[in-house]
Amino acid sequence: MFYARLNKIKLFNNREGFPGSLNCAELRVYSYVAGGSPGTAGASLSDLMGLPDGAARKQRLLDAVIAESGRFAQSRDLAINGVKNDQALLFGDAGLVIFSNAHIPAVLDIRLWVIESDEDARAFALDIDKVLDSAAFKGMIAAVEGALLIANPVLSGAIAVGSVVINLLRQKLRSNKDDLVGYWQATLFREQDYPHGARDRQDVYDTTGNMLVDYTLFGYENNV
DSSP states (O other), X not given: OEEEEEXXXXXXXXXXXOOGGGOOXXXXXXXXXXXXXXXXXXXXXXXXXXXXXXXXXXXXXXXHHHHHHHXXXXXXXXXXXXXXXXXEEEOOTTOEEEEEESSOOSEEEEEEEEEEOSSOGGGOOOOHHHHHHOHHHHHHHHHHHHHTTSSSOOOOHHHHHHHHHHHHHHHHHHHTTOEEEEEEEEEEXXXXXXXXXXXXXXXXXXXTSSXXXXXXXXXXXXOO
């Protein structure tokens, strides 16, 4: 068995903006994890080199972005009320299990969002025209075209496609006046990061610099 769990997150600024005792935020914490291969996005991009032309590759990338947004829509979420600045959120003695699997995965892709919002951010739907016109999507296409010129290209689809979804979701949050309080992503490889199935880290900064994450990976395999 294999488990990935959150032990604690600490938020420096709740993004609420009210002074004094009124400064309490309603936050939503979203986590979604893929294990085994580099996420559904990575799997769907594994045969890009075999596609006949740029139009076909562009469509495959678009399909991967839509699939990744759907994976976010199925993620686990947790609503927490009354969160103040510089507050640590604890998940009990056993932590919050965000992923479990019968076997230790070769690759683990973890995403964690904390949003100051009264609405469920997973309800967003991607506008295909906005995806195609976004700078993030155009940048990913350019990166893919460049990778195909290399003899043995290595493309991490989970990260590339996820970055497009992140940018589009941030645009939606801005339009809804919702605030991204924290975002943490880790793509871990067993051979490098948890060769024996175990990993424990404290006070890991997220990409915004506004959140610290404590997490634990624990796995064991039964040998017949």
